[in-house]
Amino acid sequence: MKEIAKVSLQNEMDLILSHRRSMKLAELAGLSLSAQTTFATAVSEVAREIIENGTDGYLVLGIFMNSPQKSIAAFIYDKRTTLSLQEPALQNARKLVNKFQFTSTPDSSCIEMYYHLPAAVKQLDKKIIEWSSQFNQDPPISPYEEIKRKNEQLQELADKLKASENQYRVLTNALPMIIFTLNSSGDIVYANEWMNSFTGFSTEQINTGKWQQVIHAEDYEAFLSLFTDIITLQAGTIKVQCRLKEAQTGSYAWHLICISPLEEGHRPGDYFIGYIVDIHAQKEFEQTLQDNNELKKAQQQLKENEQSLQNSIFQLNRSNTDLEQFAYIASHDLQEPVRKMIFYSDYFNKRYAALIDDKGTTYLQYMLQASNRMRNLINDLLSYSKIRKEATAYEQVNLNDILHNCLLDLELTIKEKKAVVTVEPLPVLEGDSSQMMQLFQNIISNALKYSRENVQLQLYVYATVIKNGITELHFKDNGIGFDVKYLPKMFALFQRLHGKDEYEGTGFGLAICKKIVDLHNGTIHAVSEPGKGADFIVTLPITQNKNMIDGAND
Structure with a gap:
């Protein structure tokens, strides 16, 4: 059914409205006056029953088009589920219409009444729209009808608004x-x-x-x-x-x-x-992409740095090789003229010292001293240049034998200094025996050289074993000591903490020690205070594995 008008059924005024609107619909549909009255009477009979005994009833008027025989229709709804077809009003209405139908559900009851149209109405769909508009535009016959119509319009608007809100909630929740x-x-x-x-x-x-x-x-x-x-x-x-x-x-x-x-x-x-x-997944993707880009940049930078480092290592190795070759060749080439200078200066001093004055003798002594220092410097430079990775031969070295031979070589100096050397057993490790001998000699010679006047030198040599196959060698004395802030300077070439007039030396001793220790994949440092002696500590691995040797050779 296509709805045209609707009336709520609550009081007598609504009964009048329902009768009037039923008459109006029958008139618009082209029914005769008697047919109009008959249809309106049937609607009024049922509407009165609903108003007097029902609850929240309402009337819907429209055109029924679902069968070949078109009809005007009135559907009256009542919330009562106990409504019976045997009610007198329903029986009376049934006799007045062409078709009467009663349906009941658990929630309500519905009475359907149909009155056939006399003939086919042309353009019925268009007519229905016109009739519906006319119902809405007809002036009210009473103030009640006007109020009723506005209430219905408001109720309809409220229903639409509620439906719209419900749709909005369903949509937003979905x-x-x-x-x-x-x-x-x-x-x-x-x-x-x-x-x-x-x-x-x-x-x-x-x-x-x-x-x-x-x-x-x-x-x-x-x-x-x-x-x-x-x-x-x-x-x-x-x-x-x-x-x-x-x-x-x-x-x-x-x-x-x-x-x-x-x-x-x-x-x-x-x-x-x-x-x-x-957007959490998107943020994580962006962060991952950013991290990947940064990682790629870091990898590229690392690769460039590695290439630069390889180039620097290559250049450094070549420079070291050139320097070692230069030092070796230079020291050999310088030995002969220095040797001759010392020989002839000494010869001149012995044979002709009486023929020159005191100032000449003094100058001659200066020349001899300078020549001897030059010879010592050349020898030390030659010793430093000989300490090379190519010349390092690793074997089992008994450090007790190395220390014993070293003390024999320095026996005269030890006696002159009246030094007391205390020794504890030392380990056996892999190393170059000649370099180990040079290491021990340089460190012990330093201890003898830098002893304090009027204080008997006490030298204590011992070893401690720490984890991961590493041993620490200690050379501890009670000499003049030094400030540890000068340590970097002490292990560099040609560096001295004291003037050549105070203590003899070329500044190569500890530099040679450091080079030997480096070639043995170890470390060397010292603990000291001025006037309280020094403790030189050499850390060396017991075993020189292949990776360590390759690392030392790079």
């Missing part, structure tokens, strides 16, 4: 995002179900806490600025990315929050609509 509206104070007016299910808080709780229990602390200030901007500007869409806490997991996930003014039907700035979309 979308996989949080949707909400705000007032001008920034309080949530409406939020779909996703707000509560994700955050675990109601809109009232979120309003009370100003979203603080939902937004990550580091993002909260930016989130608040979003509200400030949207309320101040009252135009446009403002977006911000924040981390929201998920109630079920307690973890934070990145979301995009967008808020725009809702102007339709309201003053600008009264209400705002917002939505929150999960």
Whole structure:
């Protein structure tokens, strides 16, 4: 049935309206006056029964077009489920119409009455639209009808609004995002179900806490600025990315929050609509992409640095090789003229010293001293140049034998100094015996050289074994000592802490020691204080494995 008019059935005035509108519909449909009266009477009979005994009944008038025989129809609804077809009013109405039908459901009852149209009405669909419009435009016959019509219009509008709100709620709840509206104070007016299910808080709780229990602390200030901007500007869409806490997991996930003014039907700035979309996967992808790019840049930089380092190592190795060859050749070539200078200076001093004055003798002594220093320097330079990785032969070396031979070589100096040397057993390790001998001689010679006057030198040589196959050799004395801030200088070539007039030496001794220790993949350092002696500590591996040897040779 196509509906044309509707009347609620609550009182006698509604009975009059139902009769009048039934007559009107029959008239528009082209029924005779008697047919109009008959149809309206049937409708009134049932309507009176509903008004007197029913609850919340209403009448719907329209055209029934589902059969070849078109009819005007009246459907009267009643919430009573006990309504019986045997009611006198229903029996009377049944006799007045062409077709009478009664249906009942668990919730209501419906009486359907049909009155056939006398002949085929041309363009019936168009006529129905015209009749419906005419019903709405006819002036009311009484103030009650006018009020009734406005109430019906309001009720219809309310029903449509409610249906629209329900559709909006269903739609927003179906979308996989949080949707909400705000007032001008920034309080949530409406939020779909996703707000509560994700955050675990109601809109009232979120309003009370100003979203603080939902937004990550580091993002909260930016989130608040979003509200400030949207309320101040009252135009446009403002977006911000924040981390929201998920109630079920307690973890934070990145979301995009967008808020725009809702102007339709309201003053600008009264209400705002917002939505929150999960972008955590996108953020992680962006972060991963950024990390990958940074990693690629770091790898490229590392590769470039490695190439640069290889080039530097190559250049350094070549420079070291050239320097070693130069030092070796130079020291050999310089030995002969220096030897001759010393020989002839000494010969001249012995044979002709009486023929020259005291100043000449003094100058001659200076020349001899300088020549001897030059010879010592050349010898030390030659010794340093001989310590090369190519010349290093690793074998089992008994450090006790090395120390014994070293003390024999230095026996005269030890006796002159009246030094007391205390020795504890030393380990056997892999190394170059000649280099180990040179290492021990240089360190012990330093201890003998830098002893204190009028204080008997005490030298203590011992070893301690630490984990991972490493041994520490200690050469501890009670000599003059030094300030440890000068350690880097002491292990460099040609570096001396004291003048050549105070202590003899070329400044090569500890530099040679460091080079030997480096070739044995060890370390050398010292602990000392001025006037309190020194403890030189050499750390060496017991076994020189292949990787360590290759590393030393690079």
